[in-house]
Amino acid sequence: MDSGNTAWVLTSAALVMLMTPGLAFFYGGMVRSKSVLNMIMMSLGSMGVVGLLWVLFGYSMAFGNDVGLGLLGNPIEYFGLNGLWDPESLSGSIPTLAFVGFQAMFAIITVALISGAVADRIRFGPWLLFAGLWAVVVYFPVAHWVFAFSDEEAGVVGGWIANTLGAIDFAGGTAVHINAGAAALALALVLGKRRGWPQEPMRPHNLPMVVLGAALLWFGWFGFNAGSALAADGTAALVLVNTLVATGAAMLSWLLVERIRDSHATTLGAASGIVAGLVAITPAGSSVSPLGAIAIGLVSGALCALAVGLKYRFGYDDSLDVVGVHLVGGLVGTLLIGLFGDSSTPAGVDGLFFGGGLELLGIQAVGAIAVLAYSFVVSLLLALLVKAVIGLRVPAEAEDAGVDESEHAEGGYELAGFAVSRVAAQQPGGAEPAPVSTRQDPTQPQQAFEGSKQ
């Protein structure tokens, strides 16, 4: 065991964990104020559901020994992480549980990413059910395809994309972003458009919160990408630098597109360009030079800025552009490895522009399309299943009033206290709460709230 590597991976796991609440802020600021809490809750819900499933059998499905054709790990091999807390249990040079924890954060945020497509209109229970089913049927197998590397000495047999196909996906361009983006498209299609979209304006209610979320994502993404080296070494350092410059380049190119197209460089554009760049450099972090990373960033920022308009052209309501940013950004990063791959980097493969021919591009395309197709089809079936069994959407009146109120009995902001006219504890048995006078006795200012503490 190497304590330096272990320290870095454990730290990275914590960094990646912060990305999911960061995503909650990023998404939460982009919706209208009446559904900010529901947006945040879908991310928090993913942390609960997927975190548990990962420990129960998700890790085993992704990183257990393959049960055939590189499609799935053995779900009972490490059920409940059986035996992995043994001090002798190592994954490379780090404790296996450090790797388990690190990868758990990837599973969680991948599921949370999907929620951006269904803002404002999905019921919370069906979302949790979909999140759990999707993790089991889509994410765990796909993570096995992409992330489970074979180790003949240790007798470990992994997934087909990592070993048979040999596509490069350093930290999850296919497994995380293409995967979540394709699922988001499928779920948005089954769920249908928001009421009033696209005629009614649905502008973000809190752009500073969007930027806070994007900043937390960028910060955590250094763990997501550089931590994926699974060692505190030169690979991690290159990936960290690439994650910095690709992201900056993508932000600038997104803003340039906006300046030309809409005459203004916007805050939402900067935050969106940041995420587009982070997504695109994720698969390519260890296979391109910093100059290659800048090129990938510039391309992804511009293409994603143009792609977010697709939903208006095709008429699907992907509320917060999970398709335009994650699916498109993931495809850009995954495919551009085939062009900018540089054999002097740790991944060690030349792409088209470095004399490597078209072979790598072809391999990257097969990996990307396989994940896209599998995720889209299975997600569509899962969404239809959940819709048929328990329904997906809130009623029309609840959608108009806001899903925070109908799904969570809460409001995100309390800006005018005089709007509260009575306060009472929820009585067991659903008894009607007693009215409380709106006139407060100044000598007993807490009186109105005591009922809620009973």
Add this chain to the structure above:
Amino acid sequence: MKLVTAIVKPATLGAIRAGLDRLGVLGMTVGEVRGYGRQKGHTEVYRGAGVSIDYVPKVRIDVLTETSIVDAVVDTIVETARSGAIGDGKVWVTPVESVVRVRTGERDSDAL
């Protein structure tokens, strides 16, 4: 007595208050309001999608004043609120029959 009401750009509020203070005006009521005038709102852009803002934020000021200084009050507001750009706002004057200070019951001039 007159009621001077002004709808102005929010950023001009501080200068207006300072100007009225110099005139000896002792109080005002301020509210955040929204509305539109000849420019019919403005357009914002979110990820390439234009959003038309039909009602733009303004500040509404109400000042009760003696008739003798009403012209000075109006002039002060107009001068301090003017940028020359569209959307600077409006000021109007309404006659007031009677004013009562709630705390003391004083009336009219004594209540100002």
